Amino acid sequence: MPARTHDLPTRTRDSSSQCFPANNPGETFWQTTQHKLHDHRSTEQLPEHSDIVIVGAGYAGVSTAYHLVKDHGDVNKSIAILEARGACSGATGRNGGHARPDFYGHIPTYVDRAGARAGAEIAEFEINNLRALKKIIEQEKIDCDFTLTRSIDVWCNAEAAEKAKCVYDRMVAEGFEYMDDVVFYNGDNVEGICGVKGAKACASFTAGTMWPYKFIMHLVELIVDAGVNLQTNTPVTSVTADPEGGFIVETPRGKMHAGKVVYANNAYVSGVLPQYKKNIVPCKGICCRITVPDGVTAPLLNNSYINRTEDNVLSYLIPRADGSIVVGGAAAVFRKHEDQWYDNVDDSILIDSAKDYYNDYMQKTYSGWEDTGAKIDKIWSGVMGYSYDSNPHIGNVPGGNDQYILAGFNGHGMPVIWLSSKELAKMIIQDIPFEQTSMPRLFQTSQFRIDRALNGKTEDGDILGSGKFPATKP
Ligand SMILES: Cc1cc2nc3c(=O)[nH]c(=O)nc-3n(C[C@H](O)[C@H](O)[C@H](O)COP(=O)(O)OP(=O)(O)OC[C@H]3O[C@@H](n4cnc5c(N)ncnc54)[C@H](O)[C@@H]3O)c2cc1C
Structure with missing residues (x-):
């Protein structure tokens, strides 16, 4: 299908405007060759x-459709996906390709906030997720450069480094079984183990790397073949309850009726669900891709990385089989320039204060x-959805029967x-509550979480990450 344009209500966001994807995302390495279904409209x-x-x-919407079709196909529901731009043109098509459970960044924070079991549930879920990803990629024979590797935190x-060692010791002392997969190194040999100049400590554990756009577009092919109606370049501008039952979904191309609605629009969710603003x-x-000139062979990196420099700038990095490197992060460099990144949906331009950071990154x-x-x-650049307490919002939209986020x-x-x-998908088809799923309890969306962000307070009165400087990385 030929590329189409759409007419979105806003391009960039200010306090008075709504939250929709920009019309003209900048190019990425992952989408250099667009898939034949990128701008597909089934009808x-x-x-x-x-x-x-x-x-x-994106990843969330397409994989929900995949599970609805593959796990519950016998239920025979009609499914449509409405996508504001091309398929997989949001964060999933613009990210770092790193599928890495995170034991150091956020799990200890959740252990402190919500207790050992609630924190560990997330780590265990992330590990299971990686295994399930490997399985589905093999099962569906998805060509997406997937590797199961060791990730090294540096x-x-x-x-x-000392603080990290304390965190490691604390997590081991908690008795979390998954820590068996983590090895922590400090002392004289660290540079030799991880290859990073000036490294004072490092830790390694199992992670994955992949080409996310290829993964998702393969799933798109499968679900479209299975009868899911994909409508790209079709932003949803509002969803209202139909007095006769169900919902009226409005787009610049007209309205349609929905029995149930799933909001899988990540960073832009408040454009249609303003209570999540x-x-x-x-x-x-x-994020960027780094290459070496033709004829040059650079040392092979066998692992993926999270590197923290002497001045604590964090970068995530994956090596690719073609010899190139995908690396991104540098939030500490641009953090103070809020206008360049915070509450900002403009992925047509780079982040000015960080655009030169990776110029000689590999050499340094x-x-x-x-x-x-x-x-x-x-x-x-790409746009992520940062939540107030650094956990995703999943489940029934509070007060909104038959609406899911x-x-x-x-x-x-x-x-x-x-x-x-x-x-x-199980919740949607079997009409079961969040509590009957295997998702970590801290992922459940709730009126409590919505109100807590609106009021800017935690239960004990402290300001959480305030969504602005969250526990995890931009
Ligand atoms: C630069 C960068 C690097 C990253 N690196 C990593 C990494 O290495 N590892 C990792 O785990 N995560 C990484 N992430 C985060 C990861 O990409 C996201 O968590 C994940 O892709 C989210 O998937 P999603 O489907 O929820 O969102 P998206 O992929 O953003 O999909 C949401 C879709 O909804 C569409 N949409 C929005 N509003 C509407 C509307 N009103 N109507 C219709 N459609 C709409 C959007 O166009 C978009 O296609 C990175 C993100 C970025 C931006």
């Missing part, structure tokens, strides 16, 4: 009615890369969305 017109309408064709700042805030991140960071001539081949992944959706969408 010329919107269907008049679908039993289930999913808003957003600390170059001595004080931060303080809960899920669109925040920009930056890795032993043996000094003379490789490695340089940025492609650089892009799966959004707010805090720059960390790859290790949680696959199984979350599977469980959400």
Whole structure:
């Protein structure tokens, strides 16, 4: 199908405007060759009615449709996905390709906030998610450069390294079984183990890397073949209850009727569910692909990484089989320039204060890369949905029967969305409550969480991350 344009209500966001994707996302490495279904519309017109309408064709929306079709196909529901831009053109098509359970960044925070079991549930869920991803990629024979690897967390700042060791010891002392997979190194040999210059400590554990756009577009092919009606370049501008039952879903291309609605539009969820405005805030991140000149062989990186420099700038990095590197992060560099990233949906431009950070990153960071001539081949920005308490919002929209949300992944959706969408599909079809799923309890959306963000307070009166400087990484 030819590319189409759509007419969105707003391009960038200010306090008075609504929250919708920008019209003209900048190019990324992952989408250099667009899939044949990128701008697909299954039918010329919107269907008049679908039993289930999913808003957003990113990882969350597409995998929810996949599970509805594959796990519950016998229920025979009509499903439509309405996507504001091209399929997988949001964060999923613009990210770092790192499917990495995170034991150091956020789990200890959740253990402190909600207790050991509630925190551990998330770690265990992320590990299960990675295993399930590997399984489905093999089962469906999805060509998406998936690797199951070791991820290395690196600390170059001595004080931060010491703190990390304390966190590691604390998590081991909690008796969490998953910590058996983590090895922590400090002392003289750290540089030799991780290859990062000036490393003071590092830890390794199992993670995955992949080409997310290829993964999702393969699923898109499967669900479209199975009869899901995909309508790209069709932003949902409002959803209202139909007095006769169900919902009226409005788009610039006309209205359709829905039996149930699934909001899988992540950073932009408050554009259609304004009660989430303080809960899920669109925040920009930056990512790039680095290559070496033809004929140069750079040292092989066998692991994926989270690197923290001496001045505590965090970068996530994956090596690719073609010899290139995908790396992003640098939030500490741009954090103070709020206008460039916070409450900002403009992924047509880079983050000005961070756009040069990765110019000579490999030379500065890795032993043996000094003379490789490695340089940025492609650089892009993307929009993440940062939630007030750094957990996603999943489940029934409070007060909204037959409306579901799966959004707010805090720059960390790859290790949680696959199984979350599977469980959400179960909720939708079997009409079961969140508590009867295997999702971590802290992921459940609730009026309490909505109000807490609106009031800016936690139960004990402290300001949480305020959504602005969250526990996890931009
Ligand atoms: C630069 C960057 C790097 C990242 N790196 C990593 C990483 O390495 N590892 C990791 O785990 N996570 C990473 N993330 C986060 C990860 O990409 C997300 O958590 C995940 O992709 C979220 O998937 P999603 O489907 O919820 O959102 P999206 O992929 O953003 O999908 C939402 C979709 O909804 C559509 N939409 C929005 N509003 C509407 C509307 N009103 N009507 C119709 N459609 C609408 C959007 O166009 C979009 O296609 C990164 C994100 C960015 C931006």
